[in-house]
Amino acid sequence: MADVNVAVIYYSATGTIATVADSIADTARKAGAEVRLRRVAELAPDSAIDSNPAWRANIDATADIPEAEAADMEWADAVIFGSPTRFGNITSQLKQFLDRLGPLWLEGKLADKVYTGFTSSATTHGGQETTLLALYNTIHHFGGILVTPGYTDPSKFIDGNPYGTSHVAGQGDIPVGEQTLTAARVQTQRVVRFTRALKTGLAAGT
Numbered sequence: 001m002a003d004v005n006v007a008v009i010y011y012s013a014t015g016t017i018a019t020v021a022d023s024i025a026d027t028a029r030k031a032g033a034e035v036r037l038r039r040v041a042e043l044a045p046d047s048a049i050d051s052n053p054a055w056r057a058n059i060d061a062t063a064d065i066p067e068a069e070a071a072d073m074e075w076a077d078a079v080i081f082g083s084p085t086r087f088g089n090i091t092s093q094l095k096q097f098l099d100r101l102g103p104l105w106l107e108g109k110l111a112d113k114v115y116t117g118f119t120s121s122a123t124t125h126g127g128q129e130t131t132l133l134a135l136y137n138t139i140h141h142f143g144g145i146l147v148t149p150g151y152t153d154p155s156k157f158i159d160g161n162p163y164g165t166s167h168v169a170g171q172g173d174i175p176v177g178e179q180t181l182t183a184a185r186v187q188t189q190r191v192v193r194f195t196r197a198l199k200t201g202l203a204a205g206t
C-alpha cells in the first residue's frame, strides 16, 4: 500500500490542464503515491460549451474521470490543483469547489497537508503567476503547507516559473510539450518527497 495519498484536482475547458493533470498523476504514482485524479464540476451551460468544439471534446474525453468531492480533500496528504488562467485568476469552477469546503475547513481537516498548483494561459505572461498566487491565498487559510518548485532544478531556469508548472497554450494550437511536462515532473516529485517527509514527521510526533 502506498504511504502517501495525492489528489490531483483540476478544471480544464479545452484540455490543456487535463493533459498536464494526467502527467502529474502519472508522476505521483511512479513516485509511490496513491493517486486520485479528479475534475471539478462544470458550471457552464451546454450552450457555451457547444460554442467551442474543443471544449465539448474535452468534456466528452474526460467524462469517465470522477468529479472531485470534499472527501477527496480529507483523504489526501497532498493536493495538486490545476486551473487555466481566467483574467489572471483561477476559474470559477475551481473556485466553487474551494468555496464549498467550508465545513471541512471549520473542522481543521484541510490543515497540515501539502498543496501546490499548476496553470495555463493563452499568452506568455498572461496571468500565470497571479493565477497561482490567487490559488495560494486560499491555501494559507487552510493552514496548508505550500510546496512550490522554486528554482530547485536546472529546468526551472528554462521554464522560468518558480510558483508552479504553467503552459502557454496559444489559441489551443500549442500542445503541452517537453518543457511543461518536465516542470510538472519536477514539481510533482518534490511534492511527493515533502509530503512523505511531513507525514512521517507528524506521525513521529515531531
Ligand SMILES: Cc1cc2nc3c(=O)[nH]c(=O)nc-3n(C[C@H](O)[C@H](O)[C@H](O)COP(=O)(O)O)c2cc1C
Residues within 6 Å of the ligand: 011, 012, 013, 014, 015, 016, 017, 018, 084, 085, 086, 087, 088, 089, 119, 120, 121, 122, 123, 124, 125, 126, 127, 169
Ligand atoms: C474567460 C477567459 C479568460 C481568460 N483569461 C486569460 C488571461 O487573462 N490570460 C491569458 O493568457 N489567457 C486567458 N484565457 C485563455 C485560457 O487561459 C486558456 O484558453 C487556457 O489556459 C486553456 O486551458 P484549458 O485547455 O485547460 O481550458 C482566458 C480564457 C477565457 C475563456
